Amino acid sequence: MNPLVLALIQLTLVLGLAPLAVGLLTFFKARLQGRHGDLPWLPYLTLAKLLRKENLLPPASWMFRATPFVVLTSAFFLALVLPLTGFGHFGTELSNFIVVTAVSALSSVFLVLGALDVGSSLSGVGASRSMTVMALLQPTIILTFAALAVITETSNINEMMAALSAINPVFPLVALPTLLLPILSLGLIALAENGRYPLANASSLLELAADQRGIFAHYSGPYLAMLEYASSLKLTVFALLIANFILPTALLTGPLALGSGLLAVLGVGAVSLAKLGVMMLSLACLESTISRMRFYRLQEYLTATFFLALAALVLALVVDLL
């Protein structure tokens, strides 16, 4: 298929599935905790409702207005360039891991700036905490991807996926056991990037747990919809990326591709939905079994992830040398 068409299919699929991922997560969590819970497609309705609502603007500068646009654009960018439904489509030359990390950092920086633009301590707490976590997470992200780059001998995430599926299209972990540590580390990074347990409580607006969500406190209406959508996109992108590193199967490209045509697109959509479902179920299990860490203990989490990533890189290098 045409690379541009492949890219548009991926963008459409991911953009369409993103709210459902959050819906599934809250649904699974509710069921695990013995509640009936909302229906999984509630986020679509919430977004539609927010888009119709009036946009209330607190006293702030142009930064407050710029933030939702930059944050959502970064999320779109990640959804376009990363290998989520296939690899090698249009835009994949841009999926160098340093570029991806930097674009994601750009979005975090704008979230923090937008939050601090309103002179309120609630969003200030969230901003300062999330910025600190993001800053300390930078080396971990780079080292994790460096380990993957050493294993697959490329720095482009799409080419990494292609290399993995060329080695073993069903389950590359069997052929490359060193892949386990970077994937584990990527999971821990995803928890931090998305403000999930044990770092923060993403479904609470309470001040004590406001690490990430306090940032949204002053946004309303369409702007809030944009930020919510961006955060659900980020969650979906991370979930699909990790799922694809474990199982680079049944994509639009690769040795075990589903072929081309409308049926293949529908098949990939169904497979992506299944991957998202499994990832959200495991996240829901994790979030229902552990508790949130005190913020001032997060340096233990961050240090542990850093050394896990370093161990992943060293192990990859040692195996490479042997």
Place this chain on the structure above:
Amino acid sequence: MTAQTLVIALAVSFLGTLVASGLALLPFKESQRISNVVLFLSTVMGVGLGAVVATSGSLTLAFPFDLGETVSPFFFNMNFMLDRFAGIFYALVNGVAMLTALYAVAYAPAVSSLQARRVTVLLGLLIFSLQGILLASNIVGFVFFWELASLLLFFLIMVGRSKAARQAAVLYLFISQLAAAAITAGLFVLSGGALLSTFSLIAYSASALTSPILAVSVVLLTVGFAATAGLVPFHVWLPEAQVVTPPAVGALLLAAVPKVAIYGFLRVILFMIPGVPAWLPIVVLILGLLSAIFGALYTIMERDGQRILAFSTVTNVGLIFTFIAVALFAANNGNEALMQATLFAALFQALAHAVGKAGLSTVFATLAIQLEVMNLEHLGGLARRMPQLSLIACVLILALAALPPFAPFVAQWTFIQAVVGGLSAATLPLMVALLVGLAGVTFVGGLSSLALVKLYAVTFLGEPRSEQAAQAKEPRWGLLLPSLLSAAALLFGGLLAPKILSSLGATSLVVTNSASGFIRVDGGSLLPLGLTVVFAALLALIFLLRYVVSNPDFERQAVAWTGGQASGSRLTFTATSFSGPARYFFRFLLRTQKELVVTPLIATNPWITRTRFQLTVSSVWYERLYRPLSSGLMWLANIVRKVQSGSIQVYVGFIALALVLALIIAL
């Protein structure tokens, strides 16, 4: 352009700064403005010439004329030349000087005071001597201009005449003179004592030196250049000096002076010594990472805008030295490609940081002039009152935080990509160095973006925390122009990075088969233009969707929700509160002391209290290094003083002793 015109143009640009400095001495009203305009024109010429020489195929361009003999005996046989390598730094120094001069033209002080006139004269002379360092090709010329620049900078720091200015100036004089002495001694050891040896001759004579003597010289030169560049533990003078220098000079101090020291270091290491000693990369890596990490942590902690800028320069110089250290490791392990990539990353980072820091210094100079407050706790809310300045500052901050698509991002991308790509083929010692460099640079990258976001957010966002900040107004466009130019240069420097790098000679890194070209380093490629176009297209799509899906006019102003408290400046996050988490996480390195005193106003009621909170961040370097050093010196001076008893008999005794000793040695 023929070589002859190039040489003449170079002479005009070089002497133009001297002329500009002289013009400021003339006793008529507009002399300062004319001086600044001349300075601007000659530095614009300097930028162009530096760029032409840096990108030209011919390796060196020597002056055919001797400035000396006819002008002054002091210039006797002093050679001048500009090769490709010095051309890069010539463009850099002139670029920063150009922004400074442009700013000085717009910022004409209301009263043409004696002090302002002094600053204008000294500024021209300082730029002249910095250019001279880059043009000099022998020891005498280099040391002469180096010493001249040190002394001029001393006077520029001193010019404010406050107690703080005097202290900063003396501290600077102490460190800069030690550095200059070390550099002079190092160069003389390298040349075998020949005074007029040119750099190319030194490269010959140095190859005959034994390794211990070479080591002595390299240690001296490294310490000298590191101290001038502001590396930890010699960094203490930089923030103190930055606080007291006049507004227009800050850019030069932070952006140009450390880069000239980097030039000197690279000139010696790359072109003069026969081979890099095995221990040198380790020393440079330690110095670089120490500076980068401590610089970043102090940038996070600091509350004074000027000191934050100074510590951010320390961080950046540390990063550049780390890049250089990795390049030296690669050179010693025979990995030519990795050395090229990391060295060009260092050069590009030096260029990009100089431009960005010069722009940011002028932004903060404007704030200092208009608001007369530099403590971030008393700023805030400026973005609503100065939208244009805050937008420019935002671009500069994002660029300096190494976010795409700006030039510093390209430099750091090149470094990280080269290291990651070089890891698997590296020998074990190189691999360890690469791992340390990679972890250190990314760690510092995160911390420094945290610090820069704090600087921007606390200054420009939120509610104003003082009267002055509440009454801020958009500055004149003349004051905005230098920072706007620098922001534009960083943007285009990032977008056109492949072109710039390939014309600087990094042809191995750049693939120019497509329209814009891209940078390719060991297993990874970067398309700055493609990245920006895709991002802009997605941004346009989202703008469109916003207008299609929701009604953009359905909005109104509302009050901020602050949990029931009265909103206002009391609730705005300050620099101290923003850096709270980082301060807690790094308390073992920062040694902060927190003191909280709560006294109840009414003895029976524990809730109505008066609270006093005090936070002190002490400098480990002052307490552990400089204070013991200074008290040790005082102790030594006291012992020596006992010799000067003041009685003539003792002095006669000394003379007799000296005579006897001389006779014993002579016979």
